[in-house]
Amino acid sequence: MIRSLLLATSATGLLATAAPAAAPPFDTPAKVAYLLDLSSGAELLNKNADVRMPPASMAKMMTTEVAFELIDQGKLPLSKMCTVRPETWQRWHGPQAGSTMFLSVNEQVSVENLLHGIVTLSGNDASVVLAECIAGTEQAFAGQMNALAQKLGLKNSHFGNANGWPDEGVTYVTARDLAGLARASIERHPKLYKQFYGQPSFTWGKTLGSGQDITQANRNPILGKIPGADGLKTGHTEEAGYGFTGSAEQNGRRLIMVIAGLDSFNARISESTKLMNWGFNAWQTKPLYAANAKVGDAQVQLGSEGTVGLIAPKAIAITFPAGLAVGDPRLKIRYDGPLKAPIAKGQQVAQLVVTLPDGTVQQTPLVAAEAVEEAGFLGRFWAGLKQMLGMA
Incomplete structure (x- = not known):
């Protein structure tokens, strides 16, 4: 059962009452454009954000994410050496193979260097070599990509290969x-x-011939142009056009943008830069909760405690047009409850839903302030008895 707990707006004590603020306009020739403010969960721009499209090399973000998961789980050392199979080299070298790390046949390359080759150089060869090193075959690795996509809640995505190469819509x-x-x-x-x-x-x-080292620049179109830019990945095929998923952080505020379907390399640079600048300059934020601040409580079923505190895993703000005041927001905690024990400390278990006076909704996650173990036998017995007697 979805439960909602209304919070007192006055608890924020930060916002002056005013008329609803209108969103500043932004226009782009890109077929798809999306801008998200992580500090508040606010969608600043949504142009065809839920329309399926080919990702081109932006799919390599998922290849990288699978590796990151395994590395942080201690299952994939950065120092692990991977072999460039002759068949893989044959398929992914030369002009017909697109972006390349310039790997050599039978070369031994560490996971660390392959990740640099994927993220910075967009190497199609590096992506497949890493996939085969992790899962044995690229097809098996694609299965891991899709399993992780499901775990992360990416409900409208599917991956058929490790590098985003066109595959007839798979x-x-x-x-x-x-x-x-x-x-x-x-x-x-x-x-x-x-x-x-x-x-x-x-x-x-x-x-x-000369055997000189090959240095390639990162294709990220906002790197060095937008202060705080640090990711993520470009993509281009004839089918997909020019696209980019990017991120930048300024003064503790991080934006993520996606733009796709542009018709030229230069358009990708100009539109990506304009969109990110618009996100930082046309919008402002006001703090609601500091990192680790308690926001509320949630009920727990069959746990060692009947409730668990809900805290902000990071600073939470609201986002609204720059230069304008905004009326008091309506704050609500939403969770599927009662929560079932066990619950780990730091586990995401709820959402803070903020509704602005203009009806705009912004959502950010809340996590458990402490661990809650399963109730022992007597605790479960007492809970069941209370339920039978209508006391629960």
């Missing part, structure tokens, strides 16, 4: 799901995200 995503995938990398794996995303260039491989 691989598809939405802008909303790409933003969710970017958010997962940023929030679930902050150290790995910082280590691999946002690098300006990477050097791997040798030129034919």
